[in-house]
Amino acid sequence: MGSLRALSVSEQVGLLFVALFGILVVATLIAFARSFRELTDRQVGTQERYVRDLRAVWFGAVLFWIAWAAGPFVSTLLFGFVSFFALREFVTLTHTRRADHRALLLAFFVVLPAQYVLVGTRLFNAFTVFIPVYVFFAIPVISALANDPLQFLERTAKIQWGIAVCVYGMSHAPALLLLDLPNWKERGAFLVFYLVVVVVVAQLVQELASRRMRRRPVARAISRSFSWRAWAAGAAAAGVVGALLYWTTPFKPLPALAMGAIAGATGTLGEFVMKALKRDAGVRNWRGSTTVTGAVGLLDRVAPLCFAAPVFFHSVRWYFGI
Numbered sequence: 001m002g003s004l005r006a007l008s009v010s011e012q013v014g015l016l017f018v019a020l021f022g023i024l025v026v027a028t029l030i031a032f033a034r035s036f037r038e039l040t041d042r043q044v045g046t047q048e049r050y051v052r053d054l055r056a057v058w059f060g061a062v063l064f065w066i067a068w069a070a071g072p073f074v075s076t077l078l079f080g081f082v083s084f085f086a087l088r089e090f091v092t093l094t095h096t097r098r099a100d101h102r103a104l105l106l107a108f109f110v111v112l113p114a115q116y117v118l119v120g121t122r123l124f125n126a127f128t129v130f131i132p133v134y135v136f137f138a139i140p141v142i143s144a145l146a147n148d149p150l151q152f153l154e155r156t157a158k159i160q161w162g163i164a165v166c167v168y169g170m171s172h173a174p175a176l177l178l179l180d181l182p183n184w185k186e187r188g189a190f191l192v193f194y195l196v197v198v199v200v201v202a203q204l205v206q207e208l209a210s211r212r213m214r215r216r217p218v219a220r221a222i223s224r225s226f227s228w229r230a231w232a233a234g235a236a237a238a239g240v241v242g243a244l245l246y247w248t249t250p251f252k253p254l255p256a257l258a259m260g261a262i263a264g265a266t267g268t269l270g271e272f273v274m275k276a277l278k279r280d281a282g283v284r285n286w287r288g289s290t291t292v293t294g295a296v297g298l299l300d301r302v303a304p305l306c307f308a309a310p311v312f313f314h315s316v317r318w319y320f321g322i
Contacts, residue, residue, distance in 0.1 A: 140152075274299065
């Protein structure tokens with residue numbers, strides 16, 4: 001541990017990526033070896049999901065590495081593009097009318113770039129209130145000026161919710177890269193890595209626990225696998241992993257455990273909410289193929305991070321009093 005602390009910041013982050021890509025290479029070799037085995041129909045489906053998820057993890061890891069290597073400006077720009085395509089996918093899943101076009105243009109070409117400009121310039125106090133205060137009042141005004149009262153409240157709420165999840169939530173991830181903490185300068189990549197790991201662990205454990213434990217779904221019409229016991233198991237696992245990774249963060253073990261549990265629990269709830277959105281849109285499963293709505297699964301994958309990132313970001317700021 002002393003040798004790791006003696007390394008420079010760039011060397012520490014570089015070592016982090018070496019370990020990350022090393023793990024992914026091992027996982028890829030395992031998937032390649034399993035492809036030569038004779039599998040049952042159920043095992044084939046599991047293998048296909050594993051390969052698909054592994055491909056998504058590779059894409060995210062490479063994107064994360066490019067974001068760090070290229071500097072704060074490019075990293076913020078990349079997350080902005082992710083927000084753009086996630087918001088586009090959200091709009092394809094919701095019912096809108098011609099009168100909503102002005103509000104949607106405002107969301108895509110004014111609100112989204114303005115939010116990321118505030119992040120890139122580190123105006124954190126401004127970017128945390130820009131959307132929930134100013135934009136949420138502006139959207140209904142723009143929609144009302146279109147002179148279409150049919151389902152006005154429902155349509156406006158959908159646009160506001162899409163902006164909140166896809167733009168406001170996602171923008172907190174690059175904000176972690178730029179957060180200036182005491183004795184933790186230029187190490188924001190570790191915080192993003194920590195957040196992603198605990199969120200993924202919470203999802204995996206929650207899904208595994210839902211299969212192993214006796215199911216008592218709390219919302220059967222939305223998800224037959226989501227139960228409070230499985231959710232608590234996922235949050236607890238995220239807390240344990242967070243405590244084990246405390247050395248990658250500015251936290252001590254106990255606060256790292258709490259932060260991991262909070263982020264993991266929030267991310268799992270985000271995935272649950274996304275299932276409700278899919279049921280409402282009539283989409284049971286959009287992973288792996290393009291549906292009639294045009295959705296390709298990006299929103300499904302980033303939703304847990306969109307929910308967990310703002311909660312984690314503000315918890316970190318509260319913890320350090322900044």
